[in-house]
Amino acid sequence: MSENYRELLAGYVDGELTDAEKLEFERELSHSAELRTELEEFMKLKEVTNGMRYADIPDQIWESYWESLYKKTERGVGWIFFSVGAIIVACFGLYNIFYKLFTDPDAPLWLQIGLPLLSVGGVILLVSYARERLFARKRERYTEVER
Amino acid sequence: MTSDKDREEESMTNDSALVMSIGTGDKKNKKAQKAFEKLVERHKKTAYRVALGMVGNKDDAFDISQEAFLRVYKSANTFDKSQPFLPWFYTIIANLCRTWLRRRTTHDYRMVDVDDASYLLVSDDNPEEAMIKKQQAAGLREALMELSFADREIVVLQHFRNLSYDEIATMLDIPRGTVMSRLYYARKRLAKLMRQNDE
Structure with missing residues (x-):
């Protein structure tokens, strides 16, 4: 598989291709079993990650974020x-x-x-x-x- | 005609201008402090989430995000105003994460972080589906921590920050084609690691 199709494969999975690139990729896809296998694998991976999100931290911690950072900058000046x-x-x-x-x-x-x-x-x-x-x-x- | 107030408001809307205000002003000066606060409020969640994706530990990600802002504060006067803020800020976060991971490697960080099951959550109301997804999340966490830093960063930025290729290219200061190519190889290695961990 050429490097060009590898790049297009990534873009295809993420919906980042232009119409012309998509057409070019799909044309190659119809001929290449290797490309179809990889596409399937990447789509599965995308599905897994789409169903996940990073844990956020409680709102009260976000609210005190600036205050705690400000204290650190003050401490820095104090140390100097x-x-x-x-x-x-x-x-x-x-x-x-x-x-x-x-x-x-x-x-x-x-x-x-x-x-x-x-x-x-x-x-x-x-x-x-x-x-x-x-x-x-x-x-x-x-x-x-x-x- | 643009008034002084308009000009001040305009300078408070642009990240680079905010950093310049921090860097050129006396740091005890109200304008510099206001600019710093605005910058922190604008980017604190991004900083935390990017760090979390890299180190996989909530407390450390929080500390890294704060340390990154402290570095912005300290080195604001070295910021090149002709460059966008986010790539510069991202480089600071990435370097802090690298340093953190290097330190943790000596204590086998994988044992600690992979077991921190709460950092990557599944969203599904169906209990059966949620159970399967939890298992997948555990496999994904482990595989992510086994990836190289370069692979992990591109996966985190695309899959978990949902940034477009253009945004990733700007952030990492690489061409769009390189983003696509790096994503292809990173996914390939991630999928392989997940398969190996399943077996």
Whole structure:
């Protein structure tokens, strides 16, 4: 069976053919037993799916849909403010700690070495995680569109 | 002459214009919020039903539909106004469904979803007929979840969303002929899976 008749078969089942296409398909149908078998199978499938519908959700959930979505957008804005605030406070705290650590002659050497290493490691991990998330997001939005 | 009010009303009737209003305005701004609400009210059921067809689970479909709107909200400023809204929105939903299915695969999602008998309903008043249809629905659910994502999406859009070929072509950004060809092969595989599951 040619690719053209396969496409026409799909369109015939769904009533999507033009008069000329329908005529062409029916002409082929009268000659091809294979096409008739497939048509019968597809019509049966269509009949099965026509008698079914997806379950809907209760009206009160639809009514509260916008409200719940709005709360989520608010939470998103809240998280942004919270994260920015937390970064500012953390930077200020770290600055003070480092300032005291390196201006205090009595500060132990192990702390003067260990704390900067801990901070630099933390920043590297944070940047690496942020970069991974950014790449994942880009990939998800553009390259994984499989069509 | 077109008044400002007319222009505002016109911009509130077109999906792309609504997304542009969300994207260009301050998100706390009333106009942007109104536009977002209008867009959500207009497409919430479509988003839910498309997701339901893909993942076969009501609660997850609901969450996916809301997440899709959140992504529209967040990335409205990247929307290309020369393009129609629905294909863009559909791509967001489809990507979220793919991610969801990938995560569920590790927990054998078929065991969970196929048993969720309430997501695909039969409509028949005759109890005997309804019983047969329920069995068919169970077979169809199982077969649908065994199809590849690409096959399932075309079957869902045509059989359960009743979209025309032109609408599917726009939504998936493919030619009409490709819709016909993909439908042929998807149905062929679906029918085969249903036969195998019957045996």
